[in-house]
Amino acid sequence: MTLSKILTFQIEKAIDALFGVTVEKIELQATRKEFEGDVTMVIFPLLKVIKGSNPAELGGKIGDYLVANTAEVEKFNVVGGFLNLVIADAYYINYFNEIKGDDNFAFPAPAENGKAVMVEFASPNTNKPLHLGHVRNVLLGYSVANIVEASGKKVYKTQVINDRGIHICKSMLAYEKFGHNETPETAGLKGDKLAGNYYVEFDKAYKKEISQLVESGLTEDEAKKKAPILLEAQDMLRKWEAGDAQVMELWNRMNGWVYKGFEETYANIGVSFDQNYYESNTYLLGKDVVADGLEKGVFEKDPDGSVWIDLTSDGLDRKIVLRSDGTSVYITQDIGTAIQRVKDFPDVGGMVYTVGNEQDYHFKVLFLILKKLGYDWAQHLYHLSYGMVDLPSGKMKSREGTVVDxxxxxxxxxxxxxxxxxxxxxxxxxxxxxxxxxxxxxxxxxxxxxxxxxxxxxxxxxxxxxxxxxxxxxxxxxxxxxxxxxxxxxxxxxxxxxxxxxxxxxxxxxxxxxxxxxxxxxxxxxxxxxxxxxxxxxxxxxxxxxxxxxxxxxxxxxxxxxxxxxxxxxxxxxxxxxxxxxxxxxxxxxxxx
Structure with missing residues (x-):
């Protein structure tokens, strides 16, 4: 039994014996450094139930009782409305002897058949190496996983690797145009760094084309949409989604380089994962859930065929979950991935998402939708929202190559x-x-x-x-x-x-x-x-x-x-x-x- 529990029990006995009353809560705190004592009891709340007394009198009577009846209490003093208790050396020595040979004295054994927690962190894009912002994410997620596990729960550590989409195609296209079959080995670079270099090269070429189009008479917004290299990247994404053999070969090759680079960085920073999910495998998940949610009345279909959920009564807004052309949005994918994880790990009873605070609203929506869909584990979802990392030199930009690797x-x-x-x-x-x-x-x-x-x-x-x-x-x-x-x-x-x-x-x-x-x-x-x-x-x-x-x-x-x-x-x-x-x-x- 901890000292706090011992003292709480003995103080409750003292109050009952001395005044014939019970109290709902005993407030204990560490004694302030300027006073003699180890543990302090706050007397003021007792004045509500013990009438006709003052703090000094109450504290003195309780202190006398504790010294006479509690081996752990050696002496006391009362300062204002605070009873300062001096704990006997014997308590501390006995406690120390109990724990001195126990390496796990602070870590309870996991509960049998207890629900596990899945902690997601890292979740990088495969168009660039991990940077300073990722470092905070990775360290937070990995540490939280360790701490939750130490508290007595089973934990699974996971990440979603964002290996598809327009950003990935930008790096691929730039490599195809300017790479001359360069490899990590010939360049003397880690694969993730090589891919990141071509993401920067894309941005340089894109800006050059925008400038040329503006000079020809287009507005900047028009130029950004009509730049040939961007249109090529969008075409490459369509080919990827169609399974074009040449695009898929390049995608597999460059992603392979990046995965190897990520693994090296994770090893150097000292983190690991129990399960990886890939966006290329999960981006279609959730569409069947939308169909089920429509039947249950959770979602509603607009005349154009798009599917929405109205969260205005919950203080949020109306959120699209399926476009009119039948394609999903990010929230749909996240719904499907969460459900898939519980299928993969049936003992999971909650999830922690380590994601920057710019996504606070996204996770409010996601968690609420999952609750409305009736998943009991959705009551135990948590967004580990964190602030960004700045350097004395200012803000970082991946596409301009100004990130801290x-x-x-x-x-x-x-x-x-x-x-x-x-x-x-x-x-x-x-x-x-x-x-x-x-x-x-x-x-x-x-x-x-x-x-x-x-x-x-x-x-x-x-x-x-x-x-x-x-x-x-x-x-x-x-x-x-x-x-x-x-x-x-x-x-x-x-x-x-x-x-x-x-x-x-x-x-x-x-x-x-x-x-x-x-x-x-x-x-x-x-x-x-x-x-x-x-x-x-x-x-x-x-x-x-x-x-x-x-x-x-x-x-x-x-x-x-x-x-x-x-x-x-x-x-x-x-x-x-x-x-x-x-x-x-x-x-x-x-x-x-």
């Missing part, structure tokens, strides 16, 4: 970590290979932490150089705290399995144990809110607490042997907890820095 960004982070680490000069005895792996661990840790420490809904201004800070709120600072715990363990030349039950606790040790105890609740809260930022901020608070402890308390230099053993054990557990928290964020830990 994900691979280049990771390489830059590693290089920056190398530069700073070499300046600190603490890598004596490392081989070049060991140094390289360490720089990568620090660089990627800095990148991931900076992306995940901010609430997903907020826009990020990301400065790669500022993210690698060994002293501030950063990935490297937290990694350094972990490394200190490992250094302590390497120097400890005694049995760490020794049972310690009676040492006096330093105030910093109580603070550390309280912080470790919070981890299980933090994991559950982060899973419920789909927020890796909660885990990231917890890891920083714990690392900061340990850094303070490390500075003011002698650990290996402590003369009392039992106290020294306990402090090493506590350092070990703190390190393990930091590592577990960072593991949920997909961040690796170095053993030395």
């Amino acid at each position: 994900a691979d280049d960004l990771m390489a830059e982070m590693t290089a920056t970590a190398k530069s700073i680490s070499e300046e600190l000069g603490k890598l004596e005895g490392y081989s070049d290979d060991e140094k390289g792996k360490l720089y990568e661990t620090i660089g990627l840790g800095a990148l991931k932490y900076q992306m995940l420490r901010v609430d997903p809904k907020k826009r990020i201004l990301f400065d790669p150089n500022e993210s690698i800070d060994f002293n501030g709120d950063s990935g490297p600072f937290i990694q350094m705290s972990y490394v200190r715990t490992r250094a302590i363990l390497r120097k400890a030349d005694f049995d760490l399995d020794r049972a310690i039950t009676t040492v006096p606790l330093h105030a910093k040790e109580k603070d550390l144990i309280k912080q470790v105890e919070l981890f299980a609740a933090v994991v559950q809260n982060a899973a419920q809110l789909y927020s890796p930022a909660i885990i990231a901020n917890y890891a920083y608070d714990l690392a900061k607490e340990f850094s303070s402890y490390y500075q003011v308390v002698s650990i290996l230099g402590e003369e009392d042997f039992d106290t020294k053993v306990f402090r090493v054990q506590l350092s070990k557990k703190v390190g393990e907890t930091i590592k577990a928290a960072f593991g949920l964020l997909g961040i690796n830990m170095p053993e030395r820095m």
Whole structure:
């Protein structure tokens, strides 16, 4: 039983014994730093049910009762309407001994026959490599999947690869015109980068043609629609949809290059998927659902043959789901894909879509339609909406080639970590290979932490150089705290399995144990809110607490042997907890820095 539950139970007993009343809720919170105590009870709500008393009197009586009847409460003080409880050292030592050898103390076992959650993230287009915006998406989705799984649920990680459409044909057409049979091997480029280069080449040629048409007398809008290269791309899309052999061969060849490039990037960033869906296979899904929805009266057909759903009574608008020519729109495809996923994975009871906040309205519509179609799992759909990532240099544009490539960004982070680490000069005895792996661990840790420490809904201004800070709120600072715990363990030349039950606790040790105890609740809260930022901020608070402890308390230099053993054990557990928290964020830990 957690300390919160113990105290709540004992306080309810105290109120019943002293005043003969029951209360609906006991409000507990951490005691503020300027007051003595560990846990504070808010007295004010009791004044509504216990008449003729004042906060100080009520707090004093409850405090006396708890000290006399609750082993965990050592003493108390009352400040205004707050009862501050000092928890006995024995509670913290006993709790610590219960969890010190349990690597999974914060992670409940998955419920038998429980419903799984599918988390969708990444979902790139095959006309360009992954860029900085994708990085935030990928890191958020992967971390949320880890956190939900750690909370006790089964999770499937998936992506939809957008491998068809006009954008893909633009890259294909430009390659056909300007590629001269270039390949990733002959160009010395990853396949996704090669495809991205031709997307940029298309845009250059398109703009040139627009300019020429405007000079000939067309308006800019007319020129954009009549540019020959765009008309060719549209024709190529029609040929793809008709299964033209030559177009399909080029499509398969270039997509193959891109898939291989994506896999390399995912491996470098440290994420994986359980299932891939391809838009080329899913874009026709949902049409049969529309027919079924028409019969049920969920959808309505207009005189021109188009099919709509009227959501105005729900505060939204009227949404088309099938054009008059019988072709589907994106919402139709998303309806069909969601249903297909549950067919593929029958234990799925909910889905999380990691997609930027520009699609907020789209997902409101999608979720509402699925609910109206009668799918029970539609009650458990969530749009993990996130803000865009900006750089100090400004906004990125894929078609103009001004995006920050994900691979280049990771390489830059590693290089920056190398530069700073070499300046600190603490890598004596490392081989070049060991140094390289360490720089990568620090660089990627800095990148991931900076992306995940901010609430997903907020826009990020990301400065790669500022993210690698060994002293501030950063990935490297937290990694350094972990490394200190490992250094302590390497120097400890005694049995760490020794049972310690009676040492006096330093105030910093109580603070550390309280912080470790919070981890299980933090994991559950982060899973419920789909927020890796909660885990990231917890890891920083714990690392900061340990850094303070490390500075003011002698650990290996402590003369009392039992106290020294306990402090090493506590350092070990703190390190393990930091590592577990960072593991949920997909961040690796170095053993030395």
